[in-house]
Amino acid sequence: MTRTVYVNGEYLPEHEAKISIFDRAFLMADGVYEVTSVLDGKLIDFDGHAVRLERSLKELDMPTPCSKDELLEIHRELVRINGIEEGLVYLQVTRGAPGDRDFVFPDPETTEPTLVLFTQNKPGLADSPAAKEGIKVISIEDVRWGRRDIKTVQLLYPSMGKMMAKKAGADDAWMVEDGFVTEGTSNNAYIVKGSKIITRALSNDILHGITRAAVLRFAREAQMQVEERSFTIDEAKEADEAFVTSASAFVMPVVELDSVTVGTGTPGPVAQRLREIYLEESRKAAI
Structure with missing residues (x-):
């Protein structure tokens, strides 16, 4: 066709x-x-x-x-x-x-x-095998221009980041600036420590993710704790869970960062539950 x-x-x-x-x-x-x-x-x-x-x-x-x-x-x-x-x-x-x-x-x-x-x-988009297994991520320096909040077609460096990850045997890359994670190459980044979901606050430094906004709203409605602040790669390696969100991946667990296992090395309960809630609620509101 x-x-x-x-x-x-x-x-x-x-x-x-x-x-x-x-x-x-x-x-x-x-x-x-x-x-x-x-x-x-x-x-x-x-x-x-x-x-x-x-x-x-x-x-x-x-x-x-x-x-x-x-x-x-x-x-x-x-x-x-x-x-x-x-x-x-x-x-x-x-x-x-x-x-x-x-x-x-x-x-x-x-x-x-x-x-x-x-x-x-994309048949099977909502039932992605990667969501059941989790993805592996590497960290790279963030050298993009300063207005990442504008969703421009200037995607050369994110594309290079994807290729760096592929060469390293990983699935994606988290970008780091001044010691703190900004975001993934095409997604927003999160860690979970204890019962708290941690993600960088909105600014010109990151894309104001539409899926991010929905997921955080659903998290708060489910009585989950959310803290919007910057975090480091070392902090992420010590986290109980990590995940990313995007329009095409929804909520995707991260199980490895720079070859270090995150949490148990399997998708954690918070990420899995948020994915379930997001898909359920988004389907209800779809137009």
């Missing part, structure tokens, strides 16, 4: 989709993106992703390509056309294609933003 994608107002077979070589995302990484999960053919946390998209655009002084309702309709139509039951919808907005390369932003009155969406079919 040929996948249908969305490009600037048109639904097209993927092999017919084209973007200008002068598009700002291609030349300058001048674009933002969101990834929304699909479970049971419905969108998970769509409102949160739409709000964060609007924030990212505002922070970069980038025009909004369409309304939230229009975005929702595009998401739903792509899910329908491509028959997605479990998977992802990727959305990208760029500053557009002014017709030549220039460091100066193009005039938004004459250069419209580029809007692209496509789906990824």
Whole structure:
């Protein structure tokens, strides 16, 4: 089956989709993106992703390509056309294609933003084997730019981090700055000590994860203790549990850090329970 994608107002077979070589995302990484999960053919946390998209655009002084309702309709139509039951919808907005390369932003009155969406079919997304076994993580220096709270397409270093982890026989990397963990390459990072869930507080240093917000809300509703503060790699190695959250991994246990076993070396009860709650509650609220 040929996948249908969305490009600037048109639904097209993927092999017919084209973007200008002068598009700002291609030349300058001048674009933002969101990834929304699909479970049971419905969108998970769509409102949160739409709000964060609007924030990212505002922070970069980038025009909004369409309304939230229009975005929702595009998401739903792509899910329908491509028959997605479990998977992802990727959305990208760029500053557009002014017709030549220039460091100066193009005039938004004459250069419209580029809007692209496509789906990824991921059967078994909610029943991932990795969630039952846990993942292994390494630590790397965080050398990204200072505005990680903006979800830009500048993903070269996170991609390099994934490859560093792969080369080391691990699954992912946690980035460290000034001695403290910032986040994973594509996720927010947590440890559990005693009965307390510990994760870095929101700032420009980390992405304001949509799944993070939901998981912490569910944790508090379940009477779990949450402490938003920075933690070190050494502290993480001594933790009872560790895990990450993201739109595509939901809640994923971490069982090894820099070749040191975390906790019992198996997914811990807090991470497992939070994953159960998140999937259950998110499915109820899916649209």
